Amino acid sequence: MSFPPAWAPERFRAFVAAVEDSGLDDLWISEDCFNESAIASAVTALAMTERIRVGAAILPVPLRNVTQSAMEIATIDRLYPGRFVAGIGHGVQPWMEQAGVRADAPLTLLSEYATALRQLLNGETVTTKGRYVQLTDVTLAHPPTEPPPLLIGVAGPKSLAAAGELGTGTLLALGLDTDAIKQATRTTLEKAGKDHEVIASIPIAIGPNARARVDAELAEYGMKGTPEIGAVGNAEEIADRLKQIQAAGATTISVLPCRDEPDFGAFARFLGQEVKPLLQS
Secondary structure: OEOOOOOOHHHHHHHHHHHHHHOOOEEEEOOOOOOOOHHHHHHHHHHHOOOOEEEEEEEEHHHOOHHHHHHHHHHHHHHOOOOEEEEEEOOOHHHHHHOOOOOOOHHHHHHHHHHHHHHHHOOOOEEEEOOOOEEEEEOOOOOOOOOOOEEEEOOOHHHHHHHHHHOOEEEOOOOOOHHHHHHHHHHHHOOOOOOOEEEEEEEEEOOOOHHHHHHHHHHHOOOOOOOOOOEEOOHHHHHHHHHHHHHOOOOEEEEEEOOOOOOHHHHHHHHHHHHHHHHHO
């Protein structure tokens, strides 16, 4: 389940505890500008839990020097082996412009960055003189004991194709219907390696006015809601919808609660104890 970016950091600890206790497998933290730090939040979540996988996705590459990201990911992986996954992406371009770091060639930056990052996390000594990433004899003193996964969060066809080559998984954009998920998955898997993870971010609401709440949540991101985007209803209806998304190619589903969710503890338990078993049956 994803921590809603609109929520204040003070709500994060209770959210983490609810996800850990719910039976859900993953907790995801985005780094939308200009909200929480995904790295700081991920470390907090890992320190509080024993079971769940924690993902920081996506980290906008224009905001971060690749050596800083490599050191952070390696340190977290050494402290919490096998429980942390990082994802990188272009970042929302208007936000990058606000921050003064917008790249003229975002895909070139992402390619150079992902290549150098994976080399550093593999324990290699990296020298590269790219358009954006320039390193001279950089080696991590404490690389991960095993190369960790690296997700690429992107949207466009060229970026999706690149994600299949650059990462071990692809984080699809929010607001895709089933057909769009199928097409995006097909594009990213064309050049992907074995066992490439495809993560779909799905807004879900339950209770009265659930459809209207999902549509309102999508509207906050500038997206138009339709019945084909997200999932609403009872456990069986939501499970059926998520099975369609899995059939479209998603290997992992990241649930995004609506920002007006009145009881995220009950919501997490509903997903973990009522919906999840239906997906496994």
